[in-house]
Amino acid sequence: MRLYGDAAKVKVKGAPIVLYFRGDAFQGGRLEEAERPAGTALVDAGAIVLEADYARGSDSRFPQAMEHAFMALAYLSTKRKLYGGLSKSQLFVAGDEAGGNIAAGVALKARDVLPGELSGQILMSPMIDPMMASNSFNRADEIGMGQRWAEGWSHYLRSACGFQHPYAAPCLCSRLSGVAPALxxxxxxxxLHDEAIGYAERLAASGVSVRQKVFPVGCGWTGIYKGGSGKWMETLCSEFTGFVHELSA
Structure with a gap:
């Protein structure tokens, strides 16, 4: 795991801890690469952010990649003090694009195996629908991601059990109740707009607390798929802060 930013700058005792998973369409995404803006924004919001290298040793394939990510969460849940938190610090998983898939799958497994340990999940344009058939997905080629996402799903779900497994494709999960609150x-x-909103609606219908943020056109949000930042970073900080406050209340 990699600790983002300067931990010494976290001034709030018991700051929330975020386990972050980067995207890259299940292809690449090694920790040797630069820190991602999405993770940096959470640091700027006052969180302790650790990125888990779920790709190393798993070749970014299901179930190994998701299991590696879950092991990182299970470890971190008992080591919060080691990374600057308190034993009861709020613990979150977060991810963008393919990392959002991993975060959603880890949140489902945490409900099943580590009940009560996970405070929330932050899913930033999660890549959770292997069918790639939504109306919004038709815009994928406009930003040069259509083929990459198709290849990414084929790579991730190469195992025979993957396609219908709820941890691999959370949008296909038939039992969402009890999972951690979501931003x-x-x-x-x-x-990925439609699958993100569709998952939010299904979570809410299952009794899960959901907070949504839909950025306007032109804010640069889709730049996250290539590791880019944008005008969205400050707003993401505010959304995360509000999410944490809602859960604390």
């Missing part, structure tokens, strides 16, 4: 982020011009 779900997308934008109006995001090809």
């Amino acid at each position: 779900i982020v997308t934008s109006e011009d995001d090809p």
Whole structure:
């Protein structure tokens, strides 16, 4: 795991801890690469952010990648003090694009195996629908991601059990009740908009507390798919802060 930013700058005792998973369409995403803006924004919001290298040793394939990510969460749940938190610090999983898939799958497994340990999940344009058939997905080629996402799903779900497994494709999960509260982020011009909003609606219908943020066209949100930042970063900080306050209340 990699600790983002400067931990010494976290001034609030017991700051929330976020286990972050980067995207890259299940292809690449090694920790040797630069820190991602989505993770940096959470640091700026006052969180302790650790990125888990779920790709190393798993070749970014299901179930190994998701299991590696879950092991990182299970470890971190008992080591919060080691990374600057308190034993009862709020613990979150977060991810963008393919990392959002991993975060959603980890949240489902945490409900089943580590009940009560996970405070929330932050899903930023999660790549959770292997069918790739939503109306918004038709815009994928406009930003040069259509083929990459198709290849990414084929790579991730290469095992025979993967396609219908709820941890691999959370949008196909038939039992969402009891999963950790969610902050779900997308934008109006995001090809993954419809699957993100659809998952948010299904979570809410299952009794899960959901906070949504849909950025307007032109804010640069889709740049996250190539590791880019944008005008959205400050707003994401505010959304995360509000999400944490809602859960604390």
